[in-house]
Structures are given as structure tokens and as C-alpha cells.
Amino acid sequence: MLPLPGSKLHPWKRCLNNPVILPANSPPVLACGAWLKNTICITHGNEAHVSPLIGNLDNADARLMLEQSVGRLCAELDVQPEVVAHDLHADFYSTFFALRYAAQHGLPVIAVQHHHAHIAAICAEHGLSRPVLGLALDGVGLGTDNAPWGGELLRVDGARFQRLGHLAPLAMPGGDRAATEPWRMAAAVLFQLGRGAEIAQRYPEQPAAQTVATILQRKLNCPNTSSMGRLFDAAAGLLRVNNIQTFEAQAAIQLQELAQAYGHIAPLAAGYKITGNRLLDFSPLLAVLCDCNDASYGAALFHATIAAGLTDWVERSAGTQHITDIALGGGCFHNDFLLRALSEKLTSKGLRVLTAQKMQPDDSAISLGQAWVALQALQQGK
Numbered sequence: 001m002l003p004l005p006g007s008k009l010h011p012w013k014r015c016l017n018n019p020v021i022l023p024a025n026s027p028p029v030l031a032c033g034a035w036l037k038n039t040i041c042i043t044h045g046n047e048a049h050v051s052p053l054i055g056n057l058d059n060a061d062a063r064l065m066l067e068q069s070v071g072r073l074c075a076e077l078d079v080q081p082e083v084v085a086h087d088l089h090a091d092f093y094s095t096f097f098a099l100r101y102a103a104q105h106g107l108p109v110i111a112v113q114h115h116h117a118h119i120a121a122i123c124a125e126h127g128l129s130r131p132v133l134g135l136a137l138d139g140v141g142l143g144t145d146n147a148p149w150g151g152e153l154l155r156v157d158g159a160r161f162q163r164l165g166h167l168a169p170l171a172m173p174g175g176d177r178a179a180t181e182p183w184r185m186a187a188a189v190l191f192q193l194g195r196g197a198e199i200a201q202r203y204p205e206q207p208a209a210q211t212v213a214t215i216l217q218r219k220l221n222c223p224n225t226s227s228m229g230r231l232f233d234a235a236a237g238l239l240r241v242n243n244i245q246t247f248e249a250q251a252a253i254q255l256q257e258l259a260q261a262y263g264h265i266a267p268l269a270a271g272y273k274i275t276g277n278r279l280l281d282f283s284p285l286l287a288v289l290c291d292c293n294d295a296s297y298g299a300a301l302f303h304a305t306i307a308a309g310l311t312d313w314v315e316r317s318a319g320t321q322h323i324t325d326i327a328l329g330g331g332c333f334h335n336d337f338l339l340r341a342l343s344e345k346l347t348s349k350g351l352r353v354l355t356a357q358k359m360q361p362d363d364s365a366i367s368l369g370q371a372w373v374a375l376q377a378l379q380q381g382k
């Protein structure tokens with residue numbers, strides 16, 4: 001990804017001197033961001049100022065920094081927010097802070113679904129208020145049904161969104177632990193394909209392998225997710241690229257590196273299924289990866305087929321919805337190999353691809369998206 005404009009400036013100077021320009025002046029909004037890669041955003045006139053990266057809100061220092069960042073940004077801009085926006089997830093510290101701040105100052109609050117915010121951040125950067133199709137691909141975000149989402153096709157119209165489709169659900173054996181242990185996601189694929197008896201044989205080095213096979217069979221602590229991030233983990237686990245991650249997105253990064261080294265190849269014929277234009281299922285691709293002994297070839301095939309399936313899926317909905325603007329948001333779009341392949345395919349179909357410009361595509365842009373949704377809600381409420 002190219003260096004961001006103004007990236008050589010001190011983070012706070014960049015925040016103040018290089019805002020996202022909005023189409024019109026609006027009331028000041030405070031948006032409190034997500035749990036991971038947290039930032040806060042304050043709008044001022046026709047500008048949206050996103051704070052320097054605060055980080056993950058799993059420790060007291062980061063939480064204090066969030067509070068201090070709100071105070072500093074309000075003081076620097078000389079504004080008092082009139083609306084507060086936050087994530088749907090009630091257990092996020094950013095949500096707790098937003099509700100407390102709003103109560104202390106007598107302000108209304110707006111809850112914004114995570115993937116809606118991802119796409120809204122792209123809309124904010126491009127100043128686009130008309131409806132768009134949003135492809136939001138990431139690790140996890142709480143959906144409106146309280147399930148973990150992460151592979152979503154949305155129609156976004158300002159403050160409103162509609163979930164048009166999602167990736168076929170895949171179990172997460174052990175819950176959140178599956179997000180750090182790709183072999184568990186691979187085990188979920190094996191079980192889904194009727195090959196659960198192979199789990200312990202394939203992963204003998206994992207003491208919990210037989211337990212995972214059992215909990216999958218009994219459906220214990222195995223929430224379903226539509227996450228593209230977990231699909232990448234499953235592929236990495238099946239290809240034995242990564243079984244245990246030591247840092248965030250390690251498996252996906254390793255898979256991308258292998259695919260890039262191998263180069264572009266044709267997608268797997270009939271490597272995915274689309275049901276009713278709504279459900280995108282890559283089970284046929286995963287079934288092939290189960291028996292693939294060449295990790296580099298498997299990684300390349302995975303990327304090619306994922307790009308082909310996503311393009312087909314988006315194109316169908318674009319025709320149905322009569323929308324040609326396609327916004328791509330979420331942490332999976334750090335994968336330049338996938339981003340380029342998908343953008344080229346969508347463009348070749350006559351669709352206009354919108355991507356992150358000043359911001360990153362990941363959760364650091366969530367606060368901007370929340371602020372945009374809040375502003376659109378205020379505008380549409382008039």
C-alpha cells in the first residue's frame with residue numbers, strides 16, 4: 001500500500017492538518033471506534049479528524065489514552081460534540097466510554113454495526129451519500145443478530161444498511177480461540193465436509209484435536225461465523241501453512257506471501273456456490289485444499305478462486321440493486337494480492353471500485369465510519 005498523505009508528520013499534526021473532507025458542514029460528532037486498532041473521530045464543520053492509533057482496548061493504558069485523546073481532540077478543535085457514536089458491541093470499552101460520555105454531557109447516542117462502519121468509512125473518504133454496495137471482509141464484528149460477521153455484502157445508504165448476503169457460515173470450535181489457532185478452523189472444514197474422523201489424525205501434535213472433533217460433533221462452544229478472516233485461517237490450516245498464530249493475521253499474511261510467490265493462476269472451476277444471490281459458499285474450494293500437498297499452489301488457487309467468487313457474487317447483486325459503486329472495506333483488504341485481483345475483475349465488469357485512501361481499510365477507520373453514519377442519520381432525520 002502506498003504511504004498515506006502526510007505520513008511523515010507527527011501523528012497528532014497529521015490528525016489536525018490532514019482531515020477527511022466532508023461534503024458539507026455538519027454538527028460535531030464524537031465517534032469512539034472499535035475494540036481492535038482503536039481510534040476516535042471528531043467532526044468539525046466539513047472536516048473529520050481521526051486520532052492517532054490508540055491500539056487494542058484490552059489494557060488500562062490504551063483505555064486511558066482513548067479518554068485523553070477525546071479530551072485533547074476536543075480542545076485542539078475547540079468543539080463540544082453534540083452526538084456520540086459507538087459500536088453495537090456492548091462489552092467494548094469504547095462503547096462503555098461512549099455511553100458514559102453521552103450521559104455526562106446529556107447527548108444522544110447512535111450505535112453503528114461494525115461492517116456498516118467499514119463501508120461508511122469508504123463513503124466518507126469519497127464523499128459519497130448515494131447508495132453503494134459494500135463488500136466488508138475482516139476477522140470479526142458483531143452482527144445485528146449477535147453473531148460474529150466478517151464476510152458481508154451490504155447495501156449501504158447513508159445511515160441505513162441492508163445485509164444482502166454473507167459467506168457460508170463456518171463453525172469456530174472453541175469460540176475466540178479458533179481465531180488464533182487456524183488448525184481449529186481447518187478442523188471445522190473437515191467436519192463440515194463429513195471428514196471429522198480425520199481431525200485427530202491430521203493434527204496429532206495438537207493435544208486438543210480429539211476434543212475439537214468431539215465438540216464439533218456435539219455443537220458445543222462452536223459459534224458460526226461468516227468471517228473471511230476465519231476462511232483464510234481455515235485454508236492456512238488445511239495447507240499446513242500455519243497452525244498456531246503468534247501475531248494477528250499471521251496465517252493470512254503467510255498465505256498471501258505463498259500465493260504471490262507462486263503467481264497468478266486460473267481459479268478452480270466450480271470452486272464456489274452462490275445460493276439465491278445471497279450465500280457465497282467456498283466449500284468446493286476447501287474440499288480441494290484438504291487434499292492439496294503443494295502449499296504454494298494451494299495458496300494461489302485459494303486467492304484466485306476467492307477473487308472469482310467474490311466478483312461473481314458482487315456482480316449479481318449490483319445488477320439486482322442497480323448500483324455500480326462498490327466499496328471495499330475491512331482488514332482483509334490489507335492483502336494487496338487479493339485487492340488488486342478483485343479490483344481488476346470488478347472494474348472489468350463495468351463496476352466502480354472504491355477503496356481506502358487516507359485511512360487504512362482495517363478497524364482504525366471504524367471511528368470515521370461511525371461518524372459518517374451519525375452525520376447521515378442527522379441529515380436524513382431532518
